[in-house]
Amino acid sequence: MTTLGSTLLPWLVALPLVGAALVPIVARHDARRAGGLTFAVALATTALASILVAQLASQGPFSADLGGWTAPYGIELRFDRFAAWTMPLAALFAFVIPFSWRYLDGTLPRERWAPFYALLLLNLGGLLGFSVTGDLFNLFVTMEVVSLSSYALVAVAGRGVAAWAALKYLLLGAVSSLLVLFAVGLLFALTGSLNLADVSARLAAAEPSGAALLALASLAVAFLVKAAVFPLHVWLPDAHAIAPSPVSAVLSGLVVKVGIVGLLRVLQLAAGTGIALEPLNAVLMVLGATAIVMGAFLAIFQDDIKLMLAYSTISNIGYIVLGIGLASPFALIGAFVHVFNHALIKVTLFLAAGAIIHQTGYRTLSDLHGVARRMPQTAAAMAIGAVSIVGLPPTAGFVCKWYIALGAFEADQGGYGFALVFGALFIFVYYVRMLDAFFFRAPVRPEVAAAVEAPWSMRAPVLVLAAACLVLGVLGGIPIGFVEPAVVDLLAALGR
């Protein structure tokens, strides 16, 4: 049965990848064309993603059998509600790319623009592929596309620290990728299949074995590294802080979510196999709560605004992982909604920070005193982002954190609910510090006192994204209603 959705689904992945291959060709005479083409591809991909989400809303989840081979003999792409809720991530690329146009001027020599934009599109294609694939080996390959392009995007910034940060990222990322490959091998040996649903069914039919447990554990650890869950986060702060700001936005907002989507796939894989998930959930709860508090705590000591945002990502991933570990309906809904909401907020914050750094040349709080006087719009966007990430109503961050907190009490784990509130207080402290420095201090640097607002191609994405943070707070019920059926299905499959 071919429907519009299953026909278009493979092109969702292919479009950005082919676009990436075309970028160096189109830009070989004029590097500036790279940015335009990349933007067009990102917009087209977003449009395609919207059609797919509309299809899902009207007819439910659907699959595409690639090459016409039915699963498990061929590769299946599966568009379920979890995959669908990651589709707005493509739209965030459409904001990051125009921001990069002017940002790259003076940051990156022209002959490296085309590879830079190509890497962004490869990253997007890999992310979308990872979200929609229903095949274990395909999951690994798409993850590699995402990871490889991410390592390079970190290293783009320069030699010194950037090279070291990228190397550290590469080494830890490679260990994580190898664990995934190892697990794929084990699962294939156990079941003779690579299709996720088929592997799950065959594991459920066989007796639970140590090898299956090892495979699922390897996958879980690998994805925890990719998600930078404390204490597996060591690669993240440097990599996210040193990268060019548009890249930081993509890495911190979007790429870490590969780990989260991966974890959800592990849960789907384990559902019905009879393997007890309580130990995994217990670990996730402890790690999540620790990450919330430690990420926020470490962020307080940062003077560099991008480093601070990077630590804040660790804290926010903690919220999501805690929500998954709690495994109650409210907590899972909150966790999954936060996958996109955090991406939106973090992209807003990193782009706003990027605009400020680009216009003033300074990146530490102590140098940026009083920047709001000269860049009121960007600073206001930053403030909205900060309020959102703290989780105050009526912003996009509030909805998710509220649901996760409710979920903690629902799961009779009130202690974690308090950890969550406690973490939010820490987060509040460091964002108040930032807002205080930006809004209420007198400039100490002449460059800051003389700064002007960023050009419109940088300012507009920041302002629109900040507005979206507010809109998603007011209309928070829509994403919750959207992911709820998927969470109910997952919990039913897990026997809860």
Place this chain on the structure above:
Amino acid sequence: MKTFALVLVLVVAATMVIGIAGLPPHGDPDGPIHTHVGARYLERGVAETGVRNLVTAVLLVYRGFDTFLEVVVIFTALVAVLALPSATRRPPPARGESTAAPRRGSDDAVPVSPVVFFVVRLLAPFIAVFALASLYRGHVTPGGGFQSAAIIGAMMIALGLVFGREHAARLVPHGAKAWLQALGPLAFAIIAFVGWRLTGAFLGFPADEAAHALREAMVVVLEVAIAVGGAVILAQLFMALDAPS
């Protein structure tokens, strides 16, 4: 700290070994890998795909999308290297430095021994022929696009080492370089589109006997694109290396 790391490594390794020990016996004909998906590939692979080398059949026909992404990974590696600071051309000589000073680089860093020079020159055509043979016979015998790419790429790198990069760079026409390096992903996209128009499935291959020649042509296009694109990327990765200073 070192002791802790050692203990951790041992514990992880022991866990992995124990886990692997629980797998079905290696080579057991009744094992899941021989009775489920693999069995169908062996049984019907040749008939369904028209490709006599079953590895190629799985690689390009049953699981072509994976191979598309693998080709994208190789392309990503090249773009990644080109995006890095060290990959850009050598900076122009600083002011004060004589422009007439000999340029550093592989060309004149170490003189090449006449033996190496002769052997590489002698072997290059044979290597090229071998690469073509493994490409041409790829859908029947072991071999194929990836192997051929590695062989041609290695040949170009060997020539670059002996003749200097400037000479080797001429093997890849400058104007066509941007196209050639993207050949793999682009060919997959085109074949995927053609397959979609013909069969209704992304990367589908027409199954009926009448379309046998067309199906074969599609496989050959993919193999050639993988070989040429891969070789050009390998050669470019080598060219992009910074000359030792």
